[in-house]
Amino acid sequence: MxxxxxxxKLLLLGGILCGSMAAVVCAEExxxxxxxxxxxxxxxxxxxxxxxPEAPDLKPGNAAVVxxxxxxxxxxxxxxxxxxxxxxxxxxxGDPRVAEFPFDRFAAEMRxxxxxxxxxxxxxxxxxxxxxxxxxxxLELPIFFRGMSIWIDQRIAAGDLxxxxxxxxxxxxxxxxxxxxxxxIHHLVARGAADAALYRVESLISxxxxxxxxxxxxxxxxxxxxCRAALQWEAQNPKRLLPALRNGLxxxxxxxxxxxxxxxxxxxxxxxxxxxxxxxADFEARRLELAAEARAAxxxxxxxVPDRPISEDELGMGYLLAKTARAYRRxxxxxxxxxxxxxxxxxxxxxxxxxxxxxxTQTSAPFLATYVxxxxxxxxxxxxxxxxxxxxxxAHNGGRFPASLADVxxxxxxxxxxxxxxxxxxxxxxxxxxxxxxxxPDIDNFGAVGSALxxxxxxxxTE
Amino acid sequence: xxxxxxxxxRHSLAASCVALASFLIVISCEAMADDPVExxxxxxxxxxxxxxxxxxxxxADPDLTPGNAAVVxxxxxxxxxxxxxxxxxxYDDARLPVGDPRIxxxxxxxxxxxxxxxxxxxxxxxxxxVREVGANVYLGxxxxxxxxxxxxxxxxxxxxxxxxxxxAATEGIRTQLACARxxxxxxxMITAMQAHxxxxxxxxxxxxxxxxxxxPNLRWSLSVLPxxxxxxPSMLEWHTRLLELSLPRLKLGIPQDSDLEAWQKIxxxxxxxxxxxxxxxxxxxxxxxxxxxxxxxxxxxxxxxxLSADAAMVLSxxxxxxxxxxxxxxxxxxxxxxxxxxxxxxxxxxxxxxDGLAGAWDLELDSWPLANGYLKDFLFFNHFSRRTAMLxxxxxxxxxxxxxxxHLPAVLADLEYAGRPDPVAGLPFTYVRxxxxxxxxxxxxxxxxxxxxxxxxxxxxxEMVSP
Numbered sequence: 001m002x003x004x005x006x007x008x009k010l011l012l013l014g015g016i017l018c019g020s021m022a023a024v025v026c027a028e029e030x031x032x033x034x035x036x037x038x039x040x041x042x043x044x045x046x047x048x049x050x051x052x053p054e055a056p057d058l059k060p061g062n063a064a065v066v067x068x069x070x071x072x073x074x075x076x077x078x079x080x081x082x083x084x085x086x087x088x089x090x091x092x093x094g095d096p097r098v099a100e101f102p103f104d105r106f107a108a109e110m111r112x113x114x115x116x117x118x119x120x121x122x123x124x125x126x127x128x129x130x131x132x133x134x135x136x137x138x139l140e141l142p143i144f145f146r147g148m149s150i151w152i153d154q155r156i157a158a159g160d161l162x163x164x165x166x167x168x169x170x171x172x173x174x175x176x177x178x179x180x181x182x183x184x185i186h187h188l189v190a191r192g193a194a195d196a197a198l199y200r201v202e203s204l205i206s207x208x209x210x211x212x213x214x215x216x217x218x219x220x221x222x223x224x225x226x227c228r229a230a231l232q233w234e235a236q237n238p239k240r241l242l243p244a245l246r247n248g249l250x251x252x253x254x255x256x257x258x259x260x261x262x263x264x265x266x267x268x269x270x271x272x273x274x275x276x277x278x279x280x281a282d283f284e285a286r287r288l289e290l291a292a293e294a295r296a297a298x299x300x301x302x303x304x305v306p307d308r309p310i311s312e313d314e315l316g317m318g319y320l321l322a323k324t325a326r327a328y329r330r331x332x333x334x335x336x337x338x339x340x341x342x343x344x345x346x347x348x349x350x351x352x353x354x355x356x357x358x359x360x361t362q363t364s365a366p367f368l369a370t371y372v373x374x375x376x377x378x379x380x381x382x383x384x385x386x387x388x389x390x391x392x393x394x395a396h397n398g399g400r401f402p403a404s405l406a407d408v409x410x411x412x413x414x415x416x417x418x419x420x421x422x423x424x425x426x427x428x429x430x431x432x433x434x435x436x437x438x439x440x441p442d443i444d445n446f447g448a449v450g451s452a453l454x455x456x457x458x459x460x461x462t463e
Numbered sequence: 464x465x466x467x468x469x470x471x472x473r474h475s476l477a478a479s480c481v482a483l484a485s486f487l488i489v490i491s492c493e494a495m496a497d498d499p500v501e502x503x504x505x506x507x508x509x510x511x512x513x514x515x516x517x518x519x520x521x522x523a524d525p526d527l528t529p530g531n532a533a534v535v536x537x538x539x540x541x542x543x544x545x546x547x548x549x550x551x552x553x554y555d556d557a558r559l560p561v562g563d564p565r566i567x568x569x570x571x572x573x574x575x576x577x578x579x580x581x582x583x584x585x586x587x588x589x590x591x592x593v594r595e596v597g598a599n600v601y602l603g604x605x606x607x608x609x610x611x612x613x614x615x616x617x618x619x620x621x622x623x624x625x626x627x628x629x630x631a632a633t634e635g636i637r638t639q640l641a642c643a644r645x646x647x648x649x650x651x652m653i654t655a656m657q658a659h660x661x662x663x664x665x666x667x668x669x670x671x672x673x674x675x676x677x678x679p680n681l682r683w684s685l686s687v688l689p690x691x692x693x694x695x696p697s698m699l700e701w702h703t704r705l706l707e708l709s710l711p712r713l714k715l716g717i718p719q720d721s722d723l724e725a726w727q728k729i730x731x732x733x734x735x736x737x738x739x740x741x742x743x744x745x746x747x748x749x750x751x752x753x754x755x756x757x758x759x760x761x762x763x764x765x766x767x768x769x770l771s772a773d774a775a776m777v778l779s780x781x782x783x784x785x786x787x788x789x790x791x792x793x794x795x796x797x798x799x800x801x802x803x804x805x806x807x808x809x810x811x812x813x814x815x816x817x818d819g820l821a822g823a824w825d826l827e828l829d830s831w832p833l834a835n836g837y838l839k840d841f842l843f844f845n846h847f848s849r850r851t852a853m854l855x856x857x858x859x860x861x862x863x864x865x866x867x868x869x870h871l872p873a874v875l876a877d878l879e880y881a882g883r884p885d886p887v888a889g890l891p892f893t894y895v896r897x898x899x900x901x902x903x904x905x906x907x908x909x910x911x912x913x914x915x916x917x918x919x920x921x922x923x924x925x926e927m928v929s930p
Contacts, residue, residue, distance in 0.1 A: 044767075044794065044797075045767055045768060045769060048797060054700040054704075055650065055696075055697040055698075055700040055701055056593075056594070056650075056700060056701055056704045056708070125525070126525070182524060182525075215797065215801060218801055218804050219696070219800060219801065219804055221696065228524075228687075229524035232523040232524045232525055233524060233525050236525055302513055302514065303514050304512075304514070322514040323514070325514075325516060326513055326514055329516070329683055329687075332687050333683055333686040333687050336686060336687055336688075336689075336690075337883075338886075411801075411805070411809075413805075414806075
């Protein structure tokens with residue numbers, strides 16, 4: 001598989017893959033989930049049920065090698081079972097077709113990878129053009145994450161909750177490995193896999209006698225990987241995409257050097273599929289457009305050009321490269337902010353680029369989409385933490401939902417996206433409740449892509 | 464309560480990890496000073512150019528090269544034995560102000576290129592035998608690396624500042640922070656503290672840097688710094704396991720309550736770990752202490768439902784005491800991890816509660832390495848992000864002066880590039896413009912819920928100098 005030719009497409013692809021892993025992530029409407037809860041107190045004395053391996057339990061080794069080997073080790077399995085995975089995922093855990101799904105060998109391998117400290121995917125980003133980098137991990141690994149989801153369903157159906165929990169741990173640890181690549185598309189794939197693991201947590205905590213996972217969920221991070229390194233790599237995309245930039249920017253006044261950069265860029269923008277005559281016409285139009293944009297930026301102030309005359313290519317291309325670098329710098333700084341502030345800052349970047357040139361939203365919109373997609377993991381984890389705080393409250397409250405979250409004895413986290421409590425509405429009789437996330441205006445443009453919009457309709461199990 | 468260790472119990476424990484005590488003392492004295500600090504900053508206006516790339520204060524991922532920085536840094540120490548005779552002089556020189564002639568006269572340049580190289584390496588695996596010996600590990604290497612990063616490198620940075628080579632000075636600070644991050648890769652709380660002690664020195668140097676004429680505006684450079692120089696969840700996971708890893712018999716698993724020999728061995732190992740090696744207890748004193756602690760330990764196990772009343776009657780004193788200590792440590796570790804996972808404002812309240820609980824636990828044998836208490840340690844680590852945000856505001860002020868005839872704003876709300884609030888207090892920095900439009904003071908706000916002696920207040924007395 002070869003990477004597509006624009007960042008936007010690249011990120012969109014990530015979204016599509018996430019969607020194929022966990023379709024609900026990319027749904028336009030909030031997802032309503034019915035959860036039947038069994039009261040279960042938080043036990044301070046019981047050993048913690050970890051949902052990610054703890055640092056002292058990790059062993060030396062490169063998990064990427066183990067994970068990438070799996071498709072080749074079992075070609076027969078791949079041919080027979082991979083086409084059936086979506087169908088199996090739709091079945092209830094107790095269905096006999098789920099029970100006969102053979103995945104133990106892969107589950108053991110994934111578990112081995114999960115407990116490895118490192119995952120070095122050995123991308124040759126410095127040596128290869130971005131166009132020629134293949135990403136087999138994106139194509140193949142989701143198959144195994146789906147398989148692992150079904151394996152967890154099998155354990156839940158068999159009542160082996162500890163094994164199911166360990167399956168969740170394996171999925172989350174392997175998603176963390178996937179997020180160790182220096183490209184944000186992998187973070188979206190990782191988020192999709194991590195989301196699939198959280199679906200299994202929903203199933204798990206609905207089982208009778210499932211220990212309360214409040215502390216385990218509280219210790220989950222907000223994301224399965226740090227996207228900032230990917231941003232730093234992607235900020236160098238122009239250099240990796242445009243051969244004329246390989247040795248750095250041409251010096252000011254180097255007309256031929258700037259023309260070569262501009263030509264490379266226009267060729268890249270049009271792609272290999274454009275017709276020759278269309279390309280020529282497009283080239284000239286785009287060249288003029290970029291120079292006009294640069295002049296407008298100079299007129300607005302903020303962007304400076306040398307006092308002496310420079311070529312149209314240097315003017316237009318210099319501005320575009322400076323603007324792209326600036327967008328990545330701003331995005332990186334926004335990533336460091338508290339989540340609600342980061343969403344506002346990245347939303348403001350979108351609004352600004354919309355105002356300047358609708359075309360440019362193609363280079364900046366994915367920042368916000370990627371941010372909410374990756375951070376949405378933490379939002380879902382915190383929401384599930386509230387569910388577990390409610391299960392604890394049920395155990396202390398005579399099997400009635402508390403009147404408000406303020407009455408819950410355990411710690412109740414706020415929605416990291418808003419910094420406010422999750423909306424919670426108990427029924428008058430205390431036998432059911434509704435717990436949800438709040439839509440956020442800044443990310444409405446993306447529907448619910450990755451933002452983890454969810455509504456839990458909670459009822460109490462009748463024993 | 465009679466204690467064989469008295470007020471020195473924590474340092475006594477640390478003494479078993481040869482270098483630990485000195486780290487605690489040095490870090491406590493220097494980096495965790497509670498006295499308010501006031502810094503006079505003479506600043507020059509500097510505009511934020513949104514299209515120019517400011518220097519990074521930590522290397523970007525694409526700039527890192529494969530390798531193990533710990534090897535380079537440890538090799539540096541082994542190779543440069545000659546420095547040891549100059550160590551005290553270098554220590555004193557590093558504290559001199561920029562421009563002092565004694566700084567220019569100190570020869571340190573020979574070791575700088577390797578330090579810069581280490582800063583640009585991606586990984587740092589210190590290979591401490593923590594799995595094998597737990598806290599009985601020798602950490603002298605980390606103390607020496609810390610010394611190299613704080614002293615000769617600071618002298619070099621100050622030399623470059625005096626020569627007005629701001630680019631080299633920035634590279635020196637970047638190296639300090641990058642190597643501090645490498646130190647943060649070691650799995651101990653104490654090494655994370657050392658990393659942050661180096662970070663503190665790097666920030667002192669940054670204050671010198673931003674005060675230099677011609678220094679580019681570093682607002683963006685500061686805004687992308689991480690809040691901590693180590694992976695907190697990973698460090699806390701190790702910290703929680705450290706006691707268990709330090710007691711060799713536990714590698715075979717938790718013994719049966721009836722296995723007297725095993726519990727005696729565990730108790731003996733525990734004494735070896737926490738005692739002051741210069742004044743060890745006699746076997747009789749140890750036995751007396753165990754007997755004295757056993758009733759309280761049994762009471763704890765019963766109260767927490769970890770022991771039945773019948774079992775308590777026959778449980779040996781060693782088993783009771785050690786089981787209670789292990790349970791206490793595991794519970795505290797879990798609460799510590801959960802508290803650190805909270806938003807900072809909530810974490811402060813939880814950690815204060817934990818300090819209270821730790822204080823209330825009155826078994827005489829509960830010593831375990833907490834340098835200054837849960838809350839104080841947390842505040843020490845998070846002081847880094849407070850200083851980052853404060854200097855970011857300084858840079859916003861420099862931009863304002865550059866676009867307003869060298870004048871400072873009347874209030875922070877007038878800034879074009881708004882400064883972040885104090886990330887720990889959750890409140891804006893306290894800003895008061897002086898009598899003249901070119902002077903002001905900027906202070907850290909008090910952190911709600913934190914005692915006065917733990918506030919670590921810092922104030923900049925700012926004077927904007929005309930270009």
